[in-house]
Amino acid sequence: MTxxxxxxxxxxxxxxxxxxxxxxxGRLLWITPAGLLRPRLIADQVYNAGALxxxxxxxxxxxxxxxxxLQGHDLLARIGSEESLGTGAALTLLKELGPVVTALLFAGRxxxxxxxxxxxxxxxxxxxxxxxxxxxxxxRVVLPRFLGGVISMPLLTAIFVMVSIFGVxxxxxQYFGIDRGQFWSEMRSFVELSDVTEGLIKGLVFGIxxxxxxxxxxxxxxxxxxxxxxxxxxxxxxxxxxxxxLDYIVTAILL
Amino acid sequence: xxxxxxxxxxxxxxxxxxxxxxxxxxxxISNREFSSSGKGYDVVAQFDxxxxxxxxxxxxxxxxxxxxxxxxxxxxxxxxxxVHLGIDxxxxxIPDDSDASIYTAGLLGGQYxxxxxxxxxxxxxxxxxxxxxxxxxxxxxxxxxxxxxxAIKEPPPGQATDEAASAAETPATPGQ
Numbered sequence: 001m002t003x004x005x006x007x008x009x010x011x012x013x014x015x016x017x018x019x020x021x022x023x024x025x026g027r028l029l030w031i032t033p034a035g036l037l038r039p040r041l042i043a044d045q046v047y048n049a050g051a052l053x054x055x056x057x058x059x060x061x062x063x064x065x066x067x068x069x070l071q072g073h074d075l076l077a078r079i080g081s082e083e084s085l086g087t088g089a090a091l092t093l094l095k096e097l098g099p100v101v102t103a104l105l106f107a108g109r110x111x112x113x114x115x116x117x118x119x120x121x122x123x124x125x126x127x128x129x130x131x132x133x134x135x136x137x138x139x140r141v142v143l144p145r146f147l148g149g150v151i152s153m154p155l156l157t158a159i160f161v162m163v164s165i166f167g168v169x170x171x172x173x174q175y176f177g178i179d180r181g182q183f184w185s186e187m188r189s190f191v192e193l194s195d196v197t198e199g200l201i202k203g204l205v206f207g208i209x210x211x212x213x214x215x216x217x218x219x220x221x222x223x224x225x226x227x228x229x230x231x232x233x234x235x236x237x238x239x240x241x242x243x244x245x246l247d248y249i250v251t252a253i254l255l
Numbered sequence: 256x257x258x259x260x261x262x263x264x265x266x267x268x269x270x271x272x273x274x275x276x277x278x279x280x281x282x283x284i285s286n287r288e289f290s291s292s293g294k295g296y297d298v299v300a301q302f303d304x305x306x307x308x309x310x311x312x313x314x315x316x317x318x319x320x321x322x323x324x325x326x327x328x329x330x331x332x333x334x335x336x337x338v339h340l341g342i343d344x345x346x347x348x349i350p351d352d353s354d355a356s357i358y359t360a361g362l363l364g365g366q367y368x369x370x371x372x373x374x375x376x377x378x379x380x381x382x383x384x385x386x387x388x389x390x391x392x393x394x395x396x397x398x399x400x401x402x403x404x405x406a407i408k409e410p411p412p413g414q415a416t417d418e419a420a421s422a423a424e425t426p427a428t429p430g431q
Contacts, residue, residue: 043263043266044262044266046266046269046270047262047265047266047269050266050269050270050273051265051266051268051269054269054272090284094280094284152269152273154273154277155269155270155272155273155274155276155277156273158273158276158277158279158280159272159273159276161276161280162276162279162280165284184283187284188283188284188285191284191285192285193281193285195285196277196280196281196284196285199280200277
């Protein structure tokens with residue numbers, strides 16, 4: 001009986017959080033037009049969320065590409081069609097791996113930074129102070145960070161995929177000796193423009209989700225050291241799960 | 256101020272790199288090398304069956320892509336599929352008695368239209384019609400003709416292979 005009650009209250013908590021987050025998103029979207037008038041603030045956050053994530057995204061992308069080159073070649077060599085390596089790798093990276101891995105890395109690198117920064121502002125009463133000075137912290141602090149993340153994610157996804165394909169090419173062409181022309185022309189003849197847009201749409205959707213979760217958790221963090229830590233942890237966990245669930249939904253819609 | 260400038264520069268670099276990556280994906284990875292919206296002319300061909308031909312499929316001569324399928328429609332009076340071929344303006348001397356066939360690229364590849372040049376001195380122009388066409392080969396038709404043609408008649412072995420061969424050829428003969 002207590003178990004059932006626990007499950008029910010857990011579901012209630014989940015629904016309450018989901019509802020609060022939706023309302024939070026609504027508020028953010030409502031003030032977005034006003035926020036866009038201050039591109040300076042957004043650009044700073046594009047730097048924080050995007051430019052600072054570049055190193056981790058590019059390194060990870062390169063190694064994901066290298067591994068895909070090795071594994072893909074091993075798989076395709078068994079069926080005897082190594083030339084399809086470029087096609088297979090490009091499609092996998094564009095449609096699935098690129099956006100998902102980028103989102104997971106983004107949540108780990110930029111999401112946690114956002115959540116802890118805003119959480120710390122909450123814990124040190126900076127947000128309250130702003131409120132007293134009649135500066136809306138939603139407009140001044142939260143919205144630019146959210147938009148910065150949303151702008152950065154598709155760009156990071158594209159960079160990730162580009163670097164990975166370079167990595168695949170490195171293994172396939174330089175190491176295994178697949179013909180360079182065949183590698184690229186096979187890829188080009190099978191990959192459609194819609195595959196590229198699918199990847200970018202996913203990047204955008206994950207960007208909205210991860211940025212929203214990060215700023216929401218930070219803004220609603222308990223104003224203690226422990227609370228900020230918890231908010232940061234929850235940002236990573238919720239972002240990762242949300243990314244994978246959304247990935248299924250977006251794929252089902254777009255396919 | 257100096258610090259700010261460094262941040263601005265790296266933000267700009269990041270955005271530039273991102274946009275470059277998107278452009279790279281759009282132009283280098285996906286197949287947009289031939290846009291049907293470019294300069295060219297439209298030619299019409301009527302097929303009894305287009306099989307799995309899709310809009311955007313390549314039109315090839317001697318294996319070289321010279322255009323794209325820009326539209327596929329159905330004529331209710333002729334009971335035929337009307338295929339519009341957008342041919343690049345560079346290839347403006349295709350004889351008007353050339354024939355168009357629907358082929359399949361590889362065993363599992365997509366279908367495309369191959370044009371075999373004829374001997375006429377008159378060339379295809381915008382709006383003209385390809386007179387000689389060869390329909391898509393539908394695998395099921397081939398198989399069923401082969402199977403049932405053999406099962407019903409059961410002729411002596413030598414004749415059976417002839418029968419099967421001619422059955423296999425039937426859908427391959429030029430319509431019209």
